[in-house]
Amino acid sequence: MKVLITGANGMVARAAAEHCREIGDDVAALTRAEMDIADAEQVDETFARLRPEAVLNCAAYTDVDGAETHEAESRAANTAGVGNLAAAAAKYGARFVTISTDYVFDGANTGFYTQRDTPNPKGVYAVTKYEGERLATGRNAASIVVRSGWIYGHGGTNFLSVMHRLLGEGKPIKAIHDAYGTPTFAGDLARRLRELAELDLPCIFHVTNSGPGTSYLGFAEAVCEIGGFDRGLITPVSNDSLSRPAPRPASSKLACLFSERFGLAPMPDWKDGIKRFLESEKG
Numbered sequence: 672m673k674v675l676i677t678g679a680n681g682m683v684a685r686a687a688a689e690h691c692r693e694i695g696d697d698v699a700a701l702t703r704a705e706m707d708i709a710d711a712e713q714v715d716e717t718f719a720r721l722r723p724e725a726v727l728n729c730a731a732y733t734d735v736d737g738a739e740t741h742e743a744e745s746r747a748a749n750t751a752g753v754g755n756l757a758a759a760a761a762k763y764g765a766r767f768v769t770i771s772t773d774y775v776f777d778g779a780n781t782g783f784y785t786q787r788d789t790p791n792p793k794g795v796y797a798v799t800k801y802e803g804e805r806l807a808t809g810r811n812a813a814s815i816v817v818r819s820g821w822i823y824g825h826g827g828t829n830f831l832s833v834m835h836r837l838l839g840e841g842k843p844i845k846a847i848h849d850a851y852g853t854p855t856f857a858g859d860l861a862r863r864l865r866e867l868a869e870l871d872l873p874c875i876f877h878v879t880n881s882g883p884g885t886s887y888l889g890f891a892e893a894v895c896e897i898g899g900f901d902r903g904l905i906t907p908v909s910n911d912s913l914s915r916p917a918p919r920p921a922s923s924k925l926a927c928l929f930s931e932r933f934g935l936a937p938m939p940d941w942k943d944g945i946k947r948f949l950e951s952e953k954g
């Protein structure tokens with residue numbers, strides 16, 4: 672399949688490009704410099720030139736705290752950019768898969784959020800991502816929206832992606848004990864994005880590794896258990912103690928109503944994801 676991947680320098684984009692190349696796709700992975708998704712003209716020109724059969728939109732403004740003071744940038748990528756890609760995909764007949772976030776939910780539900788739950792995003796990043804979901808389906812009814820959360824992987828700069836390095840260097844880390852989510856290895860998400868492009872069912876999917884969900888503290892403890900690091904390096908802290916600019920859901924565990932009904936295999940277990948991540952980081 673001829674696949675266009677956006678935001679090519681990003682963590683999920685890299686995993687998606689690697690997976691698609693491995694399975695023999697003709698991959699065009701474009702950085703922001705090569706295609707700014709917020710620029711409708713540039714997006715249209717790129718689609719006209721490359722004629723992709725499928726688009727995996729991994730580009731986004733992902734600085735959750737920064738979005739509070741950079742609303743225009745967040746909206747440009749997370750809303751307008753998604754709309755531009757959705758419209759171009761409809762015009763040029765490409766399948767369109769775009770990634771959204773568990774942060775569309777407010778966190779009041781301590782169980783699993785499914786597609787039956789009504790989003791109530793808090794904070795600029797979350798609001799602009801949700802607006803992106805709506806624009807995607809509004810401009811292109813065939814859009815496939817993939818909500819994921821707590822993603823970690825190679826090249827990632829978020830806490831979940833770097834903590835093993837700090838622990839490996841014997842450095843102490845702080846891990847939140849009272850915020851819960853469903854961790855997702857970028858490599859597993861990438862594989863599922865490609866499967867969903869193949870399946871071509873316009874729908875909202877929730878894609879995370881399987882398991883009961885955990886806290887940041889639970890994730891850090893699992894990394895210690897699997898990687899053989901010293902648990903004593905972890906200091907549990909509360910969500911509130913960090914006083915970050917953007918609100919975050921206290922619990923945003925995701926479950927999918929559709930994937931298995933549509934014949935997709937269950938996602939790998941979350942600890943298995945960590946194990947494969949740590950093994951592959953060793954090279």
Ligand SMILES: NC(=O)c1ccc[n+]([C@@H]2O[C@H](COP(=O)([O-])OP(=O)(O)OC[C@H]3O[C@@H](n4cnc5c(N)ncnc54)[C@H](OP(=O)(O)O)[C@@H]3O)[C@@H](O)[C@H]2O)c1
Nearest residue numbers: 678680681682683703707708730731733748772819820822
């Ligand atoms: N990481 C998580 O835990 C998490 C959780 C839930 C959902 N998600 C979603 O998963 C997707 C992938 O996230 P990620 O963690 O891989 O993000 P990431 O590593 O921050 O990568 C995002 C990429 O998008 C690029 N980008 C930003 N604005 C762009 C634009 N206007 N045009 C083209 N490219 C642009 C960035 O380029 P620059 O480097 O040049 O800015 C960056 O390379 C995003 O939709 C994100 O919202 C992530």
